[in-house]
Amino acid sequence: MTTSLADSAQVTTEFKRAMRRLASTVTIISTADVNGNRYGMTATAVNSLTMDPPSLLICVNHSASIHPALLGRGRFCVNVLTTEHEDLVSAFSGRLKGDARFEVGEWRNEDGGMPYLEDAQSNLFCDIDSVIPFGTHSVVIGRVSAVRVEEGIRPLIFADGKLGATQSLTGHVRIASNLSTLTQFLPSDLQSFLKKNPLIDVHLEEKVSTAVLTAVQENACDIGLIVEGPKVSGLEVIPYREDRLVLTVPADHPLATKASVKFADTLEYDYVGLHTGSQINLQIQRAAAELDKAWRCRMQVHTYDALAAMVQAGLGIGMLPLKMANLYATAMDLRIVDLDEPWARRRHAIVIRSYESLQTAGKRLIDHLKRASQTADGQAEVHAHDEVRA
Template identity: 55%
Template sequence: MTVFQLPSSTAKTTLTQWHNGDMARLDPTSLQLFIAVVEEGTIAAAAEREHIAAAAVSKRISELEAYLRTQLLTRTNKGIEPTTAGFALLALARRALHELDEVSIQMQEYASGVRGHVRVFANISAITQFLPGEIKSFLAEYPQIQVNLEEKISTAVTKGVAENAADIGIFVMQPHGQQLEVFPYHEDRLVLITPVDHALASRESVSFADTLDYDYVGLHTGSTINLQLQNAAGESGKRVRFSIQVTSYDALCLMVNSGLGIGVLPEGVAKTYVKTLGLRALSLTDPWARRELKICVRTFDALPIAAKLLVNHLKQQ
C-alpha cells in the first residue's frame, strides 16, 4: 500500500498557496469533492461525476490535507481509500453539507414568507371579535410563521407601529398623528348592556343621552370606548358616572350583571354574555356607535414577507 500524494513539486506549490491564504478555511466545494473521491474510489471518476477536471480535484484534495495537516487518502491497487482521519472527515463532511442544505432551505422559506415572525398590536375589540378565527386560518396555511399578538389600546397600537415595536396594528379609526399606511379591516357596532331588571331593559334601542342618568361600569382609563363615551357625554353637556372601571369585557359584563351599572361594548362581544349571563343588549342609535377597525403598518412595501402575507390575509376577511 502506498501513500496517495501529489508530486513533490505540486505539493510544495499547493502548500505555498495555502500559506498565502488560498485556502484559509474549509469550503463546501472541497468537502463535496472529497466525498465524491471516497464514494467513487478514484479521482478520475469523482472528476467526471462533479464535472470538473481531474487535476482540479487532485489540487483540492491536496489543499484539504495541507489545511487539516493530516493524510486523508491512500492509494491501493484497487484505487483510493480513506485513512482513519479520512473516514472521520467523511462523516463530518456529509453532516456539514447536510446542515448547509438546511440553511439554504430554511432561508429560502424565510425569503418566500413560509417561515417568519410577525409582531401584531391590536385593540381588545379586534382580539375578542375577529382575530382568533382569522389568525387560526392564517397559521393553518403558514404553520412555520409565528404570530406574536399583544393587546393594546388603539392609541398605543398606532404609536407602537410607528416606533417599530410592532409590524402590524389593528385599531379603531381615529386621529392618531402617525405617518402610517392604513387599510380597511372590519366594522363593529357598540351596544348598551343592562341587567334584565334594569329600567332600560325593555327597550330595543336607546340614544346615549338617555342613558346618562344611570351609573356606568367603564373600561380602564384610556380605552377607546371610554373616550367615546366621555366625548359624547360632553357634547350633550353631561358626564358619564362611572361607578367602577375594569380592565376587560368579561369583568365589565360580570359587574353589570351584579347591578353595579350599565355598560357599552361591541355587539359581537355582547352576544356571548347576553346568552351566558342573561343580560340585555340594546342598540345605540348614535352614529358614533358604528365604528371602523383598521389595519396599519409603517410601509407595506418594507414589511417582511411573512407580515405582508398576514396583512393580505386580514384584508381579505
C-alpha cells in the same frame, strides 16, 4: 440496441433532473362539461404563445379526468395561484376527486358557467383553437377571451419537486391590537392564517388604540390594529372591519324593555367602564361632553368579561361591541339595547409603516387579513340583502 435503450433511459432520467431546475408558476386548469360538471387539475405546463391574438398553450395528459371534458367543452380557465394556495395544490393533485376538489378555495362561475378561482393571482378564460396530440399528452392552444388580474404579484412557484413558497413560509410577525379588534375578529383570522402558515411565529400584544399607533411608529411592532378615531400620522392605513356599540343592562333594569335608546337617556344611570384610554371610554366621554353632561362611571375594569360580570351583578350598565354583547347576554342573562347614535358604528383598521417595509411573513399576514375583510364584507352584504327580502 441495448446501448440505444440505455442511452434513451439515461436521457429520460437526466431530462427529469434538468426539469427540476426549471421553476414554474403553479396554476389550476378548470373547466365544466356540457352538463355543468366541474373538472380541475394543477399544471405548470402553461405558457403564453402569442400576443396577437392573445393565446396560450397548456399540456394535458390523455389519462387525466379533465381531458375529455376539456376537449368536449372547448373552453377552459387558467387560474394562476398565489402563495396562499398551497392547500389547493394538494386538493387538485389527487387528494380529492371530482367536484369535491372545488370545495377547497373560493370558486365562482362566470356567465358561461366556467368555474374560476375568485382570489387567484389572475384568471385567463380561453376558447380552444387547436389540439395537437404528442406522446402521452395533448398540447392545447387556447385563445384568451377574458382576463381577471389581482393587484400585487405573489405567484406560487414549483421547483426541484417543491412548492417554492414553502421555502419562505418562516418568519416572525409582531402585532399590537386594541381589545375590540382582538376579541371580535383576530381569533378566526389568525387561526386560518396559521393553519396555512404553521412555520410563521406570531406575537400578539393587547394595547389601547393610541398605544398601538405609537408602537407601530416606533417599530415596536410590525402590524397594528385600531378602532379608527386617533389621529394617524405618517402610517399606511388599511380598512379592516366594522362593528356597532350597544348597551348591556341587567334583566331587571328600567332600560331592559327598550329596543333602542338615545345616549343622553342613559346618563342618569351608573356605568361600568373599561380601563382608562380604551377607545370605548373615549367615545363615551366625548359624547357626554358634547351633551354637556357628566358620565357616571362607577368603576373601571380591563376586560369585557369583568364588565359583563359587573353589569350582571347590577353594579352599572355597560357599553360593548354587539358581537361580544351577544355572547354575554346568552351566558349571563343580560339584555341588549341598541344605541340610537351614529357614533355607535365604528370602523377598525390595520396600520403599518409601509407594506414594502414588511418582511415576507408580515406581507403574507396583511394579504390574508385584507382577504378576510373582503370576505366578511361580502357575507355582510348578502346577509343585509336577505334581511331586506325577508
